[in-house]
Amino acid sequence: MRKILITGGAGFIGSHFVDALAAAFPDCRIVVFDKMTYAADIRYLAPLIETGQTQLVVGDICDYELCRKLVHGCDLVVHAAAESHVDRSFYSSMLFTQTNALGTHTIMEACRNAKAPRIIHISTDEVYGEVLSGECDESGEMNPTNPYSASKAAAEMIVNGYRHSFKLPVIVVRANNVYGIRQFPEKLIPRCIMSLIDGEKIPLHGDGNNVRHYLAAPDFAAALVLLVNKGVINEIYNIGSKEEHRNRDIAQMICEQFNTTFEDSVKFVKDRPFNDRRYSISWDKIADLGWKPKHNLPKNIPMIVDWYRKNAETIRNRQEIHT
Numbered sequence: 069m070r071k072i073l074i075t076g077g078a079g080f081i082g083s084h085f086v087d088a089l090a091a092a093f094p095d096c097r098i099v100v101f102d103k104m105t106y107a108a109d110i111r112y113l114a115p116l117i118e119t120g121q122t123q124l125v126v127g128d129i130c131d132y133e134l135c136r137k138l139v140h141g142c143d144l145v146v147h148a149a150a151e152s153h154v155d156r157s158f159y160s161s162m163l164f165t166q167t168n169a170l171g172t173h174t175i176m177e178a179c180r181n182a183k184a185p186r187i188i189h190i191s192t193d194e195v196y197g198e199v200l201s202g203e204c205d206e207s208g209e210m211n212p213t214n215p216y217s218a219s220k221a222a223a224e225m226i227v228n229g230y231r232h233s234f235k236l237p238v239i240v241v242r243a244n245n246v247y248g249i250r251q252f253p254e255k256l257i258p259r260c261i262m263s264l265i266d267g268e269k270i271p272l273h274g275d276g277n278n279v280r281h282y283l284a285a286p287d288f289a290a291a292l293v294l295l296v297n298k299g300v301i302n303e304i305y306n307i308g309s310k311e312e313h314r315n316r317d318i319a320q321m322i323c324e325q326f327n328t329t330f331e332d333s334v335k336f337v338k339d340r341p342f343n344d345r346r347y348s349i350s351w352d353k354i355a356d357l358g359w360k361p362k363h364n365l366p367k368n369i370p371m372i373v374d375w376y377r378k379n380a381e382t383i384r385n386r387q388e389i390h391t
């Protein structure tokens with residue numbers, strides 16, 4: 069492997085992917101292609117930019133000419149760039165369709181043109197929609213319920229068209245809610261942490277009983293590296309964990325880190341226009357390749373809180389500019 073292109077590599081999950089790919093393929097050049105939206109931070113890539121293993125190209129995945137240039141000569145393209153926050157998708161849904169659907173189309177077309185030999189498209193368990201009981205395997209139907217998940221499902225449909233019509237060698241991954249350091253504080257865990265650091269109450273949607281499965285970003289990145297080596301082209305892989313928590317349980321865990329109580333530090337706020345109560349996927353297929361999650365959310369919370377405390381000022385400045 070000589071050259072990897074990773075879109076969205078300066079964002080939360082993308083930067084964890086970059087770290088894992090750089091460690092797994094130390095002789096490989098990693099090009100990060102990122103628009104540097106509010107969710108991105110060049111500091112996440114700084115150590116690898118300094119060593120020269122990683123290079124950042126700032127640009128938009130909807131720019132076909134740039135995509136074409138960057139995809140050229142790549143041994144692997146990991147497509148992670150997206151507008152990723154469900155709440156934002158309710159009030160700027162067309163941006164989500166543009167970035168997630170048209171952007172994916174543009175990258176796929178560039179990959180077709182350049183005959184990219186291996187592409188990994190990052191999708192989400194949210195494309196299955198609400199799963200109130202049991203779990204969905206990769207053959208489950210897509211039933212997205214909000215503008216974000218609809219745009220991710222649309223992206224997958226485009227990828228599917230390219231896989232069938234042009235034999236584009238793509239692997240699709242659908243992951244659970246991912247958590248870890250570097251996540252912008254619009255998502256639940258960093259939002260709880262930053263609220264308490266700033267002496268504010270945690271705003272919790274609805275009654276806080278919605279449940280999500282939580283996958284650690286380094287576990288997701290390890291799954292990606294495994295799929296680079298062992299993933300079967302044209303296949304879809306669910307990637308998940310067994311850690312299912314209600315939103316209110318997450319808030320409770322974080323309150324404990326700040327020696328405060330749920331009752332004193334949480335306020336309930338208006339729910340989303342539609343809020344899936346539960347997602348659930350089975351991930352036996354990737355487990356059969358030899359992957360399983362190593363991290364545990366309750367054990368990781370103190371480390372994550374510590375990271376946000378140390379980076380609070382930077383994060384707060386970014387929040388002030390972008391919210």
Ligand SMILES: NC(=O)c1ccc[n+]([C@@H]2O[C@H](COP(=O)([O-])OP(=O)(O)OC[C@H]3O[C@@H](n4cnc5c(N)ncnc54)[C@H](O)[C@@H]3O)[C@@H](O)[C@H]2O)c1
Nearest residue numbers: 076079080081103104105107108128129149150152245246
């Ligand atoms: N966060 C989760 O829990 C989760 C779960 C499953 C799947 N995913 C998927 O994983 C991927 C990464 O998610 P994340 O949470 O790291 O998101 P993020 O919002 O933290 O990062 C997204 C990155 O994409 C970049 N980007 C946005 N629009 C772009 C454009 N037009 N051109 C180039 N770059 C652009 C941003 O600058 C940012 O660096 C997304 O595809 C998302 O749908 C996320």
